[in-house]
Amino acid sequence: MREHDANTTWSSLNDANKARAGVYVEFFRSIEQRFGRDAAIQVTREALYNWGRSLAGGLDRHLPADFAGLCKSFAFAPDGGAMFSPDVSRCSDRELDVHFKTCPLKSAWTEAGLADQDIELFCSLAAAADYGTLEAAGFKVDIETWKPGGDGCCRLHITAP
Template identity: 25%
Template sequence: MTTIKNSPKKYHDSTTSALRSAIEHRAAWMYLLLNEARKNGLSWDDFARKGIFQCGHYHGTSKIKENCPDYEDLREFFKPFLPEETQKVLEAEVLKMEKDEISMDFHYCPLVAAWQKLGCSQEDIEHLCDIAMDGDRGIAEECGFDFTIHSKIAEGADTCRITFRAKR
C-alpha cells in the first residue's frame, strides 16, 4: 500500500492557512459530489473529467490569456498561473524557468489533505488527483502548451512534479 507523505513544512501564516482551507473545502465538495454520483451509478470519468477539463480551458482564457498578453512566453504565463500566494500554499519550487519550458515541484497538496481527512481510499485519492489535474491539462491545451506530470503526491511521491512546454 502506498504511503502518502503530505504535510506543509514551510509556510504556516494566516493567509496561506486560509487559502489552504479554501482549497480543501473545494476538494471536499469535489469528492462528495463525485461520491454521490458514483452511488447513483455514474462513472467519474464519464463526466467529471470533461467538466474539470472545461474549467481548465475557462481559466486558460480568463486567468491567463486575458491577463497576460505575452502568455506564450512561459516565464510570463507562470505569473498568473501560479501567483506568489499559491506558490506558498503548494510549497512550490521552480526547477526550470525558461521562455519555452517551466518545471516545478509542489511539496504540499491541500486537495490530497482534504481527501485524506474525508477518509478516501488510496485508489480514490489517486483517481481524484488525476481528475483534478485535468484542469491543468485544460489550461495547457487552451494556451497551446504540452503538459507533463512526472510524479504525484497522491501516488506516494515526495512531490507533484509538472512541466509545461511550448509546442514545437
C-alpha cells in the first residue's frame, strides 16, 4: 500500500473510532435522560460488553500461552499500534501487561470538551468492550481505566483463565 493510501486509511479508521466515541455519549445521555444515571451506566456497559464479545473471533487461538500472538492480534491491532500506542511492559507465556498511551475515544471526548469526570466514566464504560472481547476469547482480564491526572489511557493485565 502506498504511503498516501495508508495515511488516508489510518485517518479514516481513527475518525471512525472518534465517531464511535460520540455515539457512546449520545446513547448514554439519551438513556440517562429517560431512565436515570444508574440505568444508563448499566445499559451502556452491558451493550458495550456484548458488542465486544462479537469482536473476539480468532483470539482464542492464542490460548493458553501465546501471549506474544495475542499482543500482536489485540494490543497492536488494527494498525500495528499507531492508533493506541501500546506500551507492553510484560509479555510472557503466562500474561500480557499493556498500557495504551493513546486512544481515539478518549481524544474525541477531550476534543468535545467533556469534563475529566465524564471522560473517566466513558473510559470505564468503553473498557466493557475489551472485557467482552477478551473474556469471550477465553482470557481473564483486569483493566485499569484512565483517571484524571493519569497518563495515556487504559492498562490491561491479561492472563489465561
